[in-house]
Amino acid sequence: MTLGHPAYQQIRMHGLGDVLREHTRSRPTMTAVVDGEHRLSWPELDQRVNQLAQYFLANKLDEEGRILWLGQNSFRLLECILASAKIGAMVCPINWRMSAAEIGSVIEDFTPQLVVWQQRDLGDTAEQVRAAARHHCQWIAHDGNDDASYESLIAGQKPVDPELAIHSDTPVVAMYTAAFDGKPNAALLSQSAMLYQSLMIAYGYSITDQSSNLNSGPLFHLGTMLATFATFTFGGKNVFIARVDAEQMLKLIEAERVSHAFVAQPTLLQIREINKDGKYDTSSLWSSADAPEWTSPLCMPKDSPFALQARVYGQTEVMGFTTFGFLGGGGAGRVSPLAQLRIVDAQGNEVPPGESGEIEVRGVQVMNGYYHRDDENQRRYHDGWHRTRDLGKRLEDGSVAFVGPKTTMIKSGVENIYPAEVEGCIRQHPAVAQVCVIGVPDPKWEQNVKALVVLKPDTELTADDVIEHCRQQIASYKKPKIVEFVSEIPCLPDGQPDRKKADELFGGGGYPVSG
Structure with a gap:
């Protein structure tokens, strides 16, 4: 069996770095990111990503290199992920609200070569972590202003694209999942999983290159990062705000004509109060100042497929969602074309429609496994399928209903x-x-x-x-x-x-x- 000419294996390689390269050619005057005083076109973003990639390489970060992001929302997190995509490294964005002890445990587990951290709001916590850390690595303040800061270090690098041949199945994001067994685990998500899922998210959310996505949800959650990368993949504009601030969000919605955003209910109530007199123009996102279309934190055009059928099932380990209501059927909808899903009993046999069992998934959007969790990876593997530890059932029309976690989960807010x-x-x-x-x-x-x-x-x-x-x-x-x-x-x-x-x-x- 032939796989074609060997040269074409490299020609066919396509990852997140390649998407950025093509946007630079195809959208040279369009805005890629907005963050405070930073407003970058696609060529400008690509240049900075290349400088950062060169810095990584100069510091021996290449394939399987590990960067930890300890900061709030910033366009620099996107830069870190894209630079990592170009060299085969991976970035772990962690919950900046964790205690110093928890952050220290993640560092000991993930053993990054580099921590990109934030001085504002997190300086005291970072100092505690560094003082107690047994794992030693380089720390760079992304919002610093001295010679050892993020901006100074990348400014000294040549904006030369590394042009490395990186397979799209290479992990690029490590996302720690909630601790279902008492210890968090880092799910390794590949470039191909992010790209393919971006196609589904963009369709469901009605994202195009004219979209303006306000990154107002925490980017240490995959659920909010999905919109970021769907917007990136389709050449739209990503607008960043470090953390939730209702009035600042209103200013950005007006100034950047935001079409997509993450707005939790407590923030929505603040927005309604601040904007009750229509001080800010929010017509790009809602039809009036009191946001009557709001039904969930995921804000998007009201006629988008997802908004019309906001029913899903998924988990971080399968790149977010694996069923969608907009694909039809009842329950949590039908399975994405990127995956297969089956319901099995305790012996691993597929059960008939109507019977509950464990959900198993396979396909391009499934994670590459947990980082340094060989035993757990083996437990999750079953005859070519990923065990989700979630219970579900297949409905008579072929769609899937989520019954509940096999291990009970508590949901508090988001x-x-x-x-x-x-x-x-x-x-x-x-x-x-x-x-x-x-x-x-x-x-x-x-x-x-x-x-x-x-x-x-x-x-x-x-x-x-x-x-x-x-x-x-x-x-x-x-x-x-x-x-x-x-x-x-x-x-x-x-x-x-x-x-x-x-x-x-x-x-x-x-x-x-x-x-």
């Missing part, structure tokens, strides 16, 4: 919180004998975190003590808002917490569902 991680933190307290974490319904945030705690004999602890203990160890949004001290926790025969029974006894519920 954040996914896994009980095992919070329990592991609380269990470290010397006064705690047992703990079970459940989600309780909340009218504003969907769920809150509640901790059921059994104390060791002759010990005392208050709810505030437990909450403060968590605040010191894990991200603040993961800490329990409610702590109840109980005499015992219901358990299953294997000794694990009986979460269903705990929910019944202590007010749990409201867990996320789709379809």
Whole structure:
């Protein structure tokens, strides 16, 4: 069997760096990014990316090189990913709201050669991390102004494209997923997965080269990064704001004629209050100042396929969404043409429509595996399929309904919180004998975190003590808002917490569902 002429294997290689190269040729006068005082055309963005790629190479960052982004939203994160795409390296954007201890754990796990960090808002945390770190690497402040800062270092490099032959299946983004087993895992996402998924997202969100996407959602989440790369892939304009600021967002919506954005409900309420007199022109995004089209944080043209059928199933490990309501059917919609999906029983046999089982996925958008998690990668692999650890069922019309996580997940606002991680933190307290974490319904945030705690004999602890203990160890949004001290926790025969029974006894519920 022939695969064609060998020379054509290189000719056919096409990744994110190649998309940038072609935009430079095809859209030389169009705006690629806007971020504060920075306004770059495609050729200007490509030049900066080439300078950054040359800096990476000069510092021995090439294929399998690792860069950690510790910062808020910035066009420089996009530059880091694109420069990495050109040389075969990968970037890990982490949640900047994590505690110093959590960030330190990620650094020890990911072992980056370079950390690109932010002085503003994160300077104190970064200093704590560096002082305690056992893994030593180079740190560059992306918003610094001295000779060792990001801008100074890339300015000293020649804007020469490295022109390396990088396979599109090379991982380019490492995205830490929520800690379903008590320890976060970095899902490795390839250039091809990002490109292919961008085609689906652009279609679903109605993104074109005339689109203006406000990067107002946290880019350490894949759900918000999808719109960034769909906009990039189709030659649209990406507008960046470091963090949520309702009035600044309104100014950008007006100035940049924003057509797509991420606006969570609390921010929307602020926007409505600030703009109740129509001070800012938001007609590029909504029909009037009170944003009547808003139905979810993902804001886009109201007649886009996704807005009309906002039903999906997915996870970070499969590059976001793998089913879409706009592809038809009920539940969470039909499977993307980029993937195959099946529902299997405990023995791995596919079950008939109507029966629940574990969702398995295969195809170009599935991750390349978890970074340095050989055992977990083996557990997730099943006969050529990726085990999602999610439960679903195939409907009679062939579409898919999501039943729920095999490992219970708590959804608080836009954040996914896994009980095992919070329990592991609380269990470290010397006064705690047992703990079970459940989600309780909340009218504003969907769920809150509640901790059921059994104390060791002759010990005392208050709810505030437990909450403060968590605040010191894990991200603040993961800490329990409610702590109840109980005499015992219901358990299953294997000794694990009986979460269903705990929910019944202590007010749990409201867990996320789709379809």
